[in-house]
Amino acid sequence: MSLLRVEDLHTHYRTATGLLRAVDGVTFAVEKGESVGLVGESGCGKSTLGKAILGLAPVTSGSVRFDGAEMAGLSERALAPFRRRMQMIFQDPFGSLNPRHQVGDILAAPLTVHGVGDKAGRRARVTRMIEAVGLPADAAGRYPHEFSGGQRQRIGIARALILQPELVICDEPVSALDLSIQAQILNLMVRLKGEFGLSYLFISHDLSVVRFFADRVLVMYLGRIVESAPVETLWRRPLHPYTRALIEAVPDPARRRHAAPLSGDLPSPQDVPAGCRFNPRCPFATERCRREEPLPRMLAEGHAVACHHAEEIALTGAAGPAGSSS
Amino acid sequence: MSLALDTPASPVAAMRPRALRAFLRNPAGVISLGFLLVLFAMALAAPTLYPEDPLSMVARPFLWPGQNPAYPLGTDSLGRDVAAGVVWGARISLLVGFSAMALGVTLGLVVGSLAGYFGGRVDDVLVKVIEIFQTPPNFVLLVVLVAIAQPSVSTVIFAIAAVTWPTTARLMRAEFRALRSKDFVVAARGLGYGHARIIVREILPNALPPLIVTSSVLVATAILMESALSFLGLSDPNVVSWGSMIGAGRELLRTAWFLSAVPGVAIVLTVLALNLLGDALNDALNPRVSGAR
Amino acid sequence: MKAGPVDASSPLLDVRDLTIAFGDTVRVRDLSFSVREAETVAIVGESGSGKSLTGLALMRLLPRSARIAGGAMAFMGRDLAVIDEPELRRLRGREIAMIFQEPMTSLNPVLTIGAQIAEVVTLHEGLSRSAARRRAIELLDRVRVPDPARRVDDYPHRLSGGMRQRVMIAMAVACGPRLLIADEPTTALDVTIQAQVLDLLDGLRRDLSMGLILVTHDLGVVGQWADRVVVMYAGTKVEEAPPGPVFADPRHPYTAGLLAASPRVGGGRSYRSGPLPEIPGNIASAVDEAGCSFAPRCPHAIASCRLARPPLVRVGEDRVAACPVVNVAEPAP
Numbered sequence: 001m002s003l004l005r006v007e008d009l010h011t012h013y014r015t016a017t018g019l020l021r022a023v024d025g026v027t028f029a030v031e032k033g034e035s036v037g038l039v040g041e042s043g044c045g046k047s048t049l050g051k052a053i054l055g056l057a058p059v060t061s062g063s064v065r066f067d068g069a070e071m072a073g074l075s076e077r078a079l080a081p082f083r084r085r086m087q088m089i090f091q092d093p094f095g096s097l098n099p100r101h102q103v104g105d106i107l108a109a110p111l112t113v114h115g116v117g118d119k120a121g122r123r124a125r126v127t128r129m130i131e132a133v134g135l136p137a138d139a140a141g142r143y144p145h146e147f148s149g150g151q152r153q154r155i156g157i158a159r160a161l162i163l164q165p166e167l168v169i170c171d172e173p174v175s176a177l178d179l180s181i182q183a184q185i186l187n188l189m190v191r192l193k194g195e196f197g198l199s200y201l202f203i204s205h206d207l208s209v210v211r212f213f214a215d216r217v218l219v220m221y222l223g224r225i226v227e228s229a230p231v232e233t234l235w236r237r238p239l240h241p242y243t244r245a246l247i248e249a250v251p252d253p254a255r256r257r258h259a260a261p262l263s264g265d266l267p268s269p270q271d272v273p274a275g276c277r278f279n280p281r282c283p284f285a286t287e288r289c290r291r292e293e294p295l296p297r298m299l300a301e302g303h304a305v306a307c308h309h310a311e312e313i314a315l316t317g318a319a320g321p322a323g324s325s326s
Numbered sequence: 327m328s329l330a331l332d333t334p335a336s337p338v339a340a341m342r343p344r345a346l347r348a349f350l351r352n353p354a355g356v357i358s359l360g361f362l363l364v365l366f367a368m369a370l371a372a373p374t375l376y377p378e379d380p381l382s383m384v385a386r387p388f389l390w391p392g393q394n395p396a397y398p399l400g401t402d403s404l405g406r407d408v409a410a411g412v413v414w415g416a417r418i419s420l421l422v423g424f425s426a427m428a429l430g431v432t433l434g435l436v437v438g439s440l441a442g443y444f445g446g447r448v449d450d451v452l453v454k455v456i457e458i459f460q461t462p463p464n465f466v467l468l469v470v471l472v473a474i475a476q477p478s479v480s481t482v483i484f485a486i487a488a489v490t491w492p493t494t495a496r497l498m499r500a501e502f503r504a505l506r507s508k509d510f511v512v513a514a515r516g517l518g519y520g521h522a523r524i525i526v527r528e529i530l531p532n533a534l535p536p537l538i539v540t541s542s543v544l545v546a547t548a549i550l551m552e553s554a555l556s557f558l559g560l561s562d563p564n565v566v567s568w569g570s571m572i573g574a575g576r577e578l579l580r581t582a583w584f585l586s587a588v589p590g591v592a593i594v595l596t597v598l599a600l601n602l603l604g605d606a607l608n609d610a611l612n613p614r615v616s617g618a619r
Numbered sequence: 620m621k622a623g624p625v626d627a628s629s630p631l632l633d634v635r636d637l638t639i640a641f642g643d644t645v646r647v648r649d650l651s652f653s654v655r656e657a658e659t660v661a662i663v664g665e666s667g668s669g670k671s672l673t674g675l676a677l678m679r680l681l682p683r684s685a686r687i688a689g690g691a692m693a694f695m696g697r698d699l700a701v702i703d704e705p706e707l708r709r710l711r712g713r714e715i716a717m718i719f720q721e722p723m724t725s726l727n728p729v730l731t732i733g734a735q736i737a738e739v740v741t742l743h744e745g746l747s748r749s750a751a752r753r754r755a756i757e758l759l760d761r762v763r764v765p766d767p768a769r770r771v772d773d774y775p776h777r778l779s780g781g782m783r784q785r786v787m788i789a790m791a792v793a794c795g796p797r798l799l800i801a802d803e804p805t806t807a808l809d810v811t812i813q814a815q816v817l818d819l820l821d822g823l824r825r826d827l828s829m830g831l832i833l834v835t836h837d838l839g840v841v842g843q844w845a846d847r848v849v850v851m852y853a854g855t856k857v858e859e860a861p862p863g864p865v866f867a868d869p870r871h872p873y874t875a876g877l878l879a880a881s882p883r884v885g886g887g888r889s890y891r892s893g894p895l896p897e898i899p900g901n902i903a904s905a906v907d908e909a910g911c912s913f914a915p916r917c918p919h920a921i922a923s924c925r926l927a928r929p930p931l932v933r934v935g936e937d938r939v940a941a942c943p944v945v946n947v948a949e950p951a952p
Contacts, residue, residue, distance in 0.1 A: 035890075040353035041809035042780075054516050077517070083518035096509035110517040110529075146899050159513070178665035179836065180898035183880035187894040205809065208839075212882035212890055231889065249814040253842025253866045257821060260814035264765075265779045 001236065002029035003199050004053065004086075004167055009062035009072075010118045011045070019131075020270045025062075025224030027296075035193065035200040037214030037231065038205055039246065045223040046203045050169045053201070054088055055079045067166070084114055087160040091172035093152035097144040103155055104140030110163050118287065121259050125162065132195065133158045134188060134194045143310055150181035161196060167278060174209060185245040205251055216302070219243045222269055222277040225296065229303040231285060237307040239314055241282050276308070284309050333492060348610040351354075355606020358599035369416040376410035380566045384410075391584055402571075402585050403578060411566045416525050416600050418567040419549045419596065422483055426548040429487035431541050434494025441495070442502025443525055449499075456492045456499075464489045465554065472555055478562045482555060486548045497540055500532040533610035538602050546600035553593055630678070632656050632798055637690035637700075639672050639681065639689045639854075645688065647854045654830040661845035661862070665877075667881070669854040672925040674834045676700075676718050679707055685764040695797060698870055710721065713743045716791035718784070720803035725787055726775040727885050732786045733771035734758075739793045755878045758789040762819060771801055781812035785819065792823055798830040799823075805840065817844055847937075850874050853905035853912035856931065860938030870940035873898075873913045911941070919944045 009021040010200035022045040030036045040046045053064050056072065064072040071082050088095035097106060104126055111122045130139050133154040144152055153173065160168055173189070174182040186209065192198065204210050208232075210217055217225040217234045219242065227240040238244045248261040264281040265275055276294050279285040288308055296306040307313070349355055368375070378384065383405040384397070391400040396415075399408040437514035441452035459467075505511060506529065514528045555561050555567025557576075568589040575585030628806035639647040644878035649703040654660045661761040664670040672735035675681050677692060677699060697706070697716060698730050719725045722795060727735060736758055737751035750788040752771065759767035776781055778940065784804060791799055801820060805813035815895065821844055824831045833845060841848050842862045850858040850871065858871040879896040882888055905912035910925040921944055934946045 003508040041811065051512070056512055056516055083516060088513065088516045090509045090513060093511055096513050098510045098532070099530055099576075109519070113519050113523065139463075148903060150901060156513075159517070163517070178902075179838070179877055180665060180880050181901060183895040183897045184899075185884075186890075187884070187897060190890040190894060207810070208882045212888050214897065231570065235887065245811055249810045249842045251813070251817070251837060251839030253839065253862055255843055258475075258843060260811070260818040262811045263815065265781055265812070266809065 002065075003032045003034075003067060004030040005063075005065040007051050007063040007065075008050075009049070009052060009064060010060040011048050011057055012060045015066050015270070017052035018270050020277075021045075021223050021272060022057075022269055023052060024272070025108050026220075026223070026225055028218055028225060030199050030201055032166075032174055033197065034216065035108075035202055035214045037217040038201060038203045038218060038220060039205065039210050041205060041246075041266055042219035043101045043222075043266055045269065046220050047204075049220070050088070050201065054083070054086060054169060056088070057156075060179070079131075080114075081202075084163045085165050086167040086169065087154050087163065087165040089160045089168060089170040089173045091175055093149050093156055093176060094144075094268045097152060097159075099144055101143070102140065103135075103142055103144065105149075105161050106144070106155065107140070107158055110159065114163060116163070125192075131160045132192065133252050148181075149177055150184060153177060153185050154183075154188065157192070161192060162196075164196065165198070167199045167201065169203070175203075175204065175206065182209070189213070191286065192257065213285055215282060220245065222267065222272055224277060224306065226278065226307070227303075227305045228296075229305075233300070233303055237303075237314065238308040239299060239303070240278075240307050241284050242278050243311060244313075245281075276299060276306075284313055332390040344609045345378055349595045349606055352606045352609060354602045355610070358602040358606065359598045360604065361595065363458070365416055365599075366420065366576060367421050371411045372417055375413055377408065378410075381406060381564075384482040386441050388582055391583075391588070397532050398589050400517055400582075400584055402574065403582070408571070408585065410589055410590060411571050414566050415568040415589060415590070417594070417595075419552060422486065422552040422567075423545040423549040423600075425483045426486035426490065426552075427541055429483065429545040429547075430491040430536065430544060431494045433487065434491040434496075435498050435537065436499075437491070438495035438498025438552065439502050439525055439530070442499035443506050443521070443529065444504075445503070447532070448592075452495075453499075459489065460492045465551070468551060468555065469560060476616065477560050479565060482561055486551050488550075490544055490547060493544065494537070494540060497536060499534060501536060502529055505529045505532055516554055535608075538611065539608045542604035543605060545599040545606075547595060549593065549600075630659075630831075630909050632693065633691075633693040634677075635693070636674075637673065637692060638688040639669065639676055639685055640688040645854060646685070649677070649690070649855075650691075650856055652849050652856065652859060654832060656797070656830060657824060657828040659824060659831040659833055659844055660847045660849060661835060661841040661849060662849045663838065663841050664851035665834055665836055665902060667853060667905075668851040670834045670836075670851050671802055671828045671852075674717065674802045674832065675736055677798075677800055677832070678711060678715065680717070692835055712791075712796070713794045714796055715795075715798045715800070716796040717790050717800040717802065718787045718804050720806050726783055727944040728775055731772050732778070733772055736771075736786070736790050736793060739790050743794045755789075755791070758793055759786070761792075762786070762789045763815075764789075764822075766770045771896065779812075780808055780814060784808060784816055786858075788816075788819065788823070792827065792829075796829055798832070800832045800834065802834045803836070804833070806836070813840075820844075838866075852876075853902055853908075855912060855928070855941065855944070857913065858938070859931075860935070860940075864935065864938060870934045870938065870946055871942045871944060872917045872919050873914075874940075876916075876918075933934060 009023055009026045009028050013020040013022060026049055037048050048057050052059050055074065059072045062072060062208060063070060077219040082240060105127045107129060108122050111117060111125060115121065117125065125139060127263060135151060144155065147155065174185050177185060193200065202210060205296050214231050217229060217231050218225045219240065221242050227243045234243065237249065240249055245261040264283050267280065273280050275291050279289040279290050282289065287316055294306045294308045296304045298304045377572055384407050385405050387405040388399055389397050389404050390494060391398060391403040393400065394600050399412065437452050439467040441449045468485050468489050470482060471488060510522060511528055514524050531573050552567065553569030556567045557573040559573060561567060561570060571589040572586045578585055632654040634653065635651050637647060637650040638645060640701045642744055649671060652660065656838045662670045662673060672681065676687055679699065687700050690700060733752060735754040740746050740754045756767045756771050759770055764770050764785050765781060791829035804820065805816050808816060817840065820831065835841060845862050848860060848862050848865050849856055852873045858865065858874045865874060866878065869878055876898040881900055882895060899941045900916045908914060910927055911929050914920040914924040924944065929943050930948060931941045932943060934940045
């Protein structure tokens with residue numbers, strides 16, 4: 001059984017200017033011990049999807065099953081037992097920690113709320129966790145603002161792991177950090193995965209980071225998953241034109257003054273194009289694409305793509321130098 | 327703030343060192359605080375300083391300030407000691423000011439935080455309630471409330487609280503709305519915290535600074551309202567207050583202007599001190615302004 | 620420095636020993652670099668490196684608490700470090716322009732984009748109202764905003780981030796500046812939009828043959844678009860070279876560490892093949908460092924590194940690096 005199984009999940013928001021389809025029919029699974037990357041650009045719904053899974057954003061319809069148990073539509077109270085087992089790491093290491101609480105309290109509070117251990121036991125667990133994420137030993141008595149961005153992210157990770165969850169949803173965990181700090185945090189998260197037996201859903205706009213971190217990648221565009229594949233397959237043989245463009249758009253010294261692979265802006269999720277959502281920007285779009293929305297098709301072992309013309313596009317060669325390096 | 331939860335350090339303590347240092351660097355704030363403390367001490371010591379009833383006749387009427395050293399601020403048309411009136415009046419002004427503020431802020435905090443935190447239907451209903459209280463002009467509502475109930479110190483306090491609480495409620499609603507979508511609140515939900523814990527432990531400490539600032543201004547507002555009511559004779563006739571002293575002196579403005587001026591100055595200084603204190607607290611509690619990051 | 624018209628061989632901008640300080644704290648120290656016509660120079664570094672301050676100093680837009688504490692910035696026969704306010708105003712927007720990271724906050728929300736572009740051209744070229752409007756439409760077309768005649772009357776909030784950045788670029792190039800400073804111009808944008816905007820900037824650089832200073836933290840952007848790279852760490856230049864050689868063979872331990880730590884450049888690393896090489900610690904350790912500011916984090920640091928700031932030495936064709944430990948200095952030509 002999959003650890004997490006999401007089926008036909010929709011999150012729609014009613015706004016003053018119309019219906020916003022943030023997540024519009026998403027199906028995927030995360031297996032035990034797996035790191036699944038979720039990439040897409042802003043407004044594609046990837047953050048909302050992460051929050052909807054945890055019950056932090058509304059679920060309009062569809063199913064979220066954790067370890068076989070349905071959790072979509074449950075009340076906050078009924079969600080509590082799930083929340084011990086699945087946790088979230090946030091992007092903003094400044095906004096996600098309460099500035100008025102000491103680090104020790106930030107880490108101990110989840111244990112208090114869930115009634116884990118006695119006071120001494122909780123303190124011991126906080127101390128162990130501070131050590132596990134590589135924070136200085138005196139961190140417990142200090143406030144978040146006394147720490148650098150990278151160290152705050154370590155606090156956020158410690159808070160997410162203190163209840164010993166099985167699944168951790170990471171929403172752009174290193175996007176706000178400097179490059180030299182990114183590597184520290186990514187390595188830490190990989191190490192903790194082994195130590196705590198975690199599974200990750202790793203949400204990011206940065207393909208390179210996802211490529212390093214994930215076993216399998218989901219590519220999201222305007223509320224839908226357009227391609228999913230094992231990480232190396234996706235880079236070697238991207239089948240969806242959007243995936244190819246994403247890979248090609250990553251700035252790379254090997255492509256000096258290379259023209260932009262895609263023209264046009266991202267459409268608003270309030271105004272989803274008819275037919276294939278990607279058709280207005282797609283260089284391969286045909287009449288059929290404007291009329292008929294493609295469904296995900298399994299084209300190879302573990303490689304699904306939602307494109308009418310995936311087979312023909314695959315024949316036009318790899319995406320570019322970055323896609324072909326190995 | 328004492329919250330009945332096992333916190334090692336209270337939220338206010340958390341901001342104490344930096345904010346206190348910032349506050350102490352602001353002369354206007356420190357002087358205002360000093361003035362208010364002296365005023366408090368004076369009000370508390372009133373029974374010792376002037377043991378007899380400030381409403382009783384003690385000397386010849388219309389003594390000017392300085393004319394008789396025993397009555398440094400003079401006497402009024404009935405021979406009552408103006409200095410005793412100011413000192414006893416401070417008791418009423420401060421009592422009404424702080425009680426009305428405490429009552430109004432508590433009510434406003436509860437309503438505003440619930441409306442802001444839960445949003446949706448709860449918010450719709452509570453906002454309507456707030457609007458009902460805000461629609462009639464403040465002072466008209468105040469006069470009507472006091473007129474309906476018998477004018478007494480406690481009815482004045484309740485009436486002032488009833489017309490001022492919507493200010494706090496709106497402020498807290500805005501703060502809670504802004505804070506509830508912050509990542510640390512989302513994180514708290516994700517960790518399975520209950521609503522009460524999130525409201526009291528996570529959001530409230532972050533919403534306190536503006537509340538503290540508003541509270542000090544609200545005390546000033548309440549003192550002004552009480553004075554205005556007394557001036558109109560809509561207050562407890564058995565106690566002396568700054569407003570009632572001005573009211574009594576107003577017909578003698580041409581011959582004995584000091585009868586209105588002395589309590590008037592007391593009101594101006596107190597209200598000014600409270601406003602300056604509010605400004606100073608605002609600067610001190612706002613990390614961006616206070617410089618130290 | 621010499622005055623008068625610049626000949627083709629001399630650089631468009633020549634910064635010498637620029638030092639920027641906040642009170643007594645030096646945030647950029649003895650920085651020198653130059654930009655030629657139609658050349659893209661990338662200033663790359665992490666937060667705290669002083670790269671953005673450098674860009675602001677060139678426009679004399681430093682925050683109030685900061686000051687230029689030394690050095691010269693020669694631009695078209697003038698020293699930007701010392702010229703007076705009126706002359707500065709004549710230069711800004713006309714000869715030298717800047718775009719910022721946040722296209723959301725850099726545009727005035729209550730004016731239409733057309734009005735904002737028109738304001739620039741009226742100010743500097745004294746165009747009439749209708750001519751300015753025509754010009755605004757032309758400029759929008761030039762930065763490839765679709766349907767410019769209609770878009771000109773839109774308010775900023777109606778535009779996406781990418782479109783707003785295009786509008787900022789249109790305003791910046793309205794008067795055909797000789798030098799454009801782009802401070803993290805694509806950091807807030809999505810990767811496919813980032814590619815479009817960089818492509819656009821590069822096209823404008825070529826067409827207007829203007830110098831382009833690209834202030835960025837993104838090594839990939841540098842490698843793809845820059846002609847020369849200035850790597851900064853904690854306020855000092857640690858390496859300067861064309862991007863090819865830098866990526867192939869970094870000659871400063873910081874540059875090398877940054878490249879190694881990046882999952883992007885050199886592509887295709889996975890966690891299964893081992894952790895990313897880390898640079899330990901953080902940039903805060905550079906404070907109060909008497910010697911090389913990178914020494915506290917440097918794997919090659921030796922005792923002498925912490926005693927004196929290492930000088931920039933020539934380490935090859937058109938490149939310098941500030942590390943005597945990993946480089947054997949070549950004699951100056």
